[in-house]
Amino acid sequence: MHLDTTATPGAYLDILDEVVEAARDGGRRPVPVLSDLVSADGQQQFVDLVMEGGGALGIALVGYACALERLGVRFLCIGGASAGAVVALLLGAAGRPPEARAQRLITLVEQMPLREFIDGGWGAQWAFHVYQSYWRRSPGAAPERLPRKLLKWAATGAAAVVNTPRLLRRHGLCPGLRFHHWLDDALAEVGLPGATTADLDRRLAVAPGEVRFRAERLRSSDAVTALGEHPAVVAMAASELRTERRVFFPEMARQELTGALAQPVSLFARASMSIPLVFEPLRLTPGGQRTADKHSAHVFVDGGVLSNFPIDAFHDRDHVPACPTVGIKLAEEATPPPITSLTGLLVSMFTSARHSRDLAFLEDNPEFRQLIAHADTQGLGWLDFEMSREDQLRLFRAGAVAACEWVFGSAERPGFDWDAYKGLRRSQLSMPAPRRRDTP
DSSP, X not given: OOOOTTSOOHHHHHHHHHHHHHHTTTTTSOOOOOXXXXXXXXXXXXXXXXXXXXXXXXXXXXXXXXXXXXXXXXXXXXXEETHHHHHHHHHHHSSOTXXXXXXXXXXXXXXXXXXXXXXXXXXXXXXHXXXXXXXXXXXXXXXXXXXXXXXXXXXXXXXXXXXXXXXXXXXXXXXXXXXXXXXXXXXXXXXXXTOOHHHHHHHHOOOTTSEEEOGGGTTOOOOBOOGGGOOOOEEEEEEETTTTEEEEETHHHHHTOGGGGGSOTHHHHHHHTOOTEEEOOEEXXXXXXXXXXXXXXXXXXXXXXXXXXXXXXXXXXXSBOSSOEEEEESSOOOOOOOOOSHHHHXXXXXXXXXXXXXHHHHHHOGGGGGGEEEOOOTTOOTTOTTOXXXXXXXXXXXXXXXXXXXXXXXXXXXXXXXXXXXXXXXXXXXXXXXXOTTOO
16 A cells, blocks of 8 residues: 555644644743753754654644644654654654654654555454444443343444454454554655665664753753663563563663664554454564464563553653653543443453553552643543544544643643653652552
8 A cells, every 4th residue: 555645634734733733822921931952043942752652643743743843852762652653753753853753744644544454354344343333431421221131232242243253363453464564665755665664763863963962051050861872762562471571662772682673664553453352462582583383482562551551761860861751642542431240340450451550650650640742532432443533633632732732731730840740750869769569
């Protein structure tokens, strides 16, 4: 498939213009200081970025990144899980760190064939149709009547019968080939066809003088991380099941799977987005080659299984940071719903496992909550691969609004205060590290 990047994604750009202009009050509202790292001319500010996984909701991540770039923000380290890892890779590949890169992703998003990613044949498509029709309910929906309940369970049973043989053989409804091909095409369109880890490293390299400390901050006594110790990297979180741990690509390939360094980096994003049971796990040999062998392989599934929001990916508790690690989550914080059914219990168990590591880090480092924006995705589902264009535009807008509210504030919370955040981090330098066993 060839992506037509000559198409004009006008609706997305119109939304971006509208949201940013409103946040800046027509340009009369200046962008506050968000970082001590700036471009050579001092016009751009640099941050690290971590994005939550969320399947089809990941379109909001592009809106968030686009809005921040419109406000003069650029990204050094970029990380995420699942959909967040995919956007992180595309952002890293789309240009060099001092450049505005996110807007190049709009056309890729607009032409993203979400429906085609369900490439497991009619059985997988039927399973998703059943999910969309019967299991994904809108908030406040009326209780189901008995006839609908019976129809729901009959359709679910039929889908289970049809798909169980494939799940037993392949451990996933879809091979994920369609997604992988789309990602390879997307990387080619942003100028890195067949990109390996070395190609990505060269794209991310920062030349001397391109990033500097803000002049008025040079007299600070903060124990800031030296610029030479803050290279631009991409970190794609995946869950390695045989060793029961979270890993980051491509760093894991450098440390343990050196043979994988010659593989396209799209393979690492494919590992991070392997939603359990939906997509087949990615299996690699100890030498880093893809394999179907179920006995001697590393087995990777969606990074969100163990850490759906790896906000700690670039954390260094021994220094006051030179720039913040900002994060975007794909849901508003809300009161947990009551658990009234077996299905609700099972879903809550899985959700708890996905979030426990990240929540433990935030409990031990509550100041990080100042760095996190929340996109309003209410009513939309992370497995909604049949999403309408209107819903895609709504997600993009939600991400852009979340970025602007993090910078300038909203009725519910103030905008980000970089100096206050540094003060909190400075006060923690003399404090002992948290003793929580499961905290990274």
